[in-house]
Amino acid sequence: MSLYKFSPETPSGNQPLSSSLFSRLQTDILTGKIRSGEKLTEQRICEQYSVSRTPVREALRQLEMDGLIESIPNRGAYVIGLSLQDIGDMYQLRKIYEIQAVRWAIERITEKELDQLEETFEFMEFYTMKSDKEKMLNINTYFHQLIYSASHNRMLQHMLASYQIYIKHIRTTPRNDDEYLHLVLEEHRAIFEAFQKRDVEAGARAMEIHMNNSKARSI
Amino acid sequence: MSLYKFSPETPSGNQPLSSSLFSRLQTDILTGKIRSGEKLTEQRICEQYSVSRTPVREALRQLEMDGLIESIPNRGAYVIGLSLQDIGDMYQLRKIYEIQAVRWAIERITEKELDQLEETFEFMEFYTMKSDKEKMLNINTYFHQLIYSASHNRMLQHMLASYQIYIKHIRTTPRNDDEYLHLVLEEHRAIFEAFQKRDVEAGARAMEIHMNNSKARSI
DNA sequence: CGCAGTATAATTGTATACAAGTATTCAATT
């Protein structure tokens, strides 16, 4: 992933229209457009999304791996979705790994990676100043991904990446206040400064605070 | 999942022949039959596994979600596989969640679930006595799944279940000694006894020991 | 000999057709 997409010069940068059927279904389930418990027949998805059954089946398999639907052989697929309980559970679990990621990352981060993190954080400051919430969400995700990457643990990256999809949809609660952006910024500043000081415990604490607040803000 | 499959009365109980293409490919990648870095063309898989492209494509999407292959649009799929580093990473990560699972499970387990855990542990004793390593592996998996389930955290179940696949293949190092079975049994006994006493800290310690030993035994 | 451009081959992406399994309906029988 490149940083260019966050640079001030880039135009609005909307979602790509060519987003896969999998992503579209994922979004529609997570935003509640497709309801929990609903039966998904391949035929109906074909009609509603104007695609043939081949891509539909592939998307359903992916959703199943994500735990968003349950597929019963020769019977069909049922939407599981996320309950409030699930969301709470997820934040608890994510927190555990995010803290671990910070610990390992502070121990193992390279100079180059630290520069990237600094640059990313500076973009966060810039977009907070500009009150660009959309860009903040994207760069926020990227900031965390840099930490995963700096942990130099491929499995951890993979596991935490799988949480991001949920987070992205959950945290779209309408909260336009600048205060929100500033709070998020300061939480990330604390994390970033722990990296600069190579202070593992401070990093873990800062991330724990950030996670607790994220959870609180989301519900 | 039912317990019947572990009962002494059941015959040998081999793997189902109707195992999905996804599982077969997963196994072949994890056992090294399909090498890391290898390019997978859909055509070749069709021929080698005697199926058409539709199921092949579905299996590839699933493998991609698992992180076992990397699929580049219009280019093809490349096997990533697991390095020794990955396996070590995975054990570290699994340990964190297994310990958390035990903590929550001991706090939240129902009487009925505890009975199931007891029954399962007694099967472990039985198969250790009979030196049936195959059955021990299965019931070992089941023992852990009961803990996940008793944690009453659906996300945690989902995350930990995704590790089991790897574990199953990694731990097939040829170690026929009864000593191995007895060690595993005693480690599980410690965990089970912590459940009986509802001692969270003892459970966490017992699981940590079990995880450390599992890792050591696997490498 | 090297390079660019084009034609060909190979591979993935998508659509459709057919087979197999499952659910539903309705009539016949008890």
Next chain:
DNA sequence: AATTGAATACTTGTATACAATTATACTGCG
């Protein structure tokens, strides 16, 4: 009236055909 059975409709599972994209090989030109 309830239940069983067969026939029908529906849904998923698989195979194949076609379109779009990418890789490769070859030819012509400098």
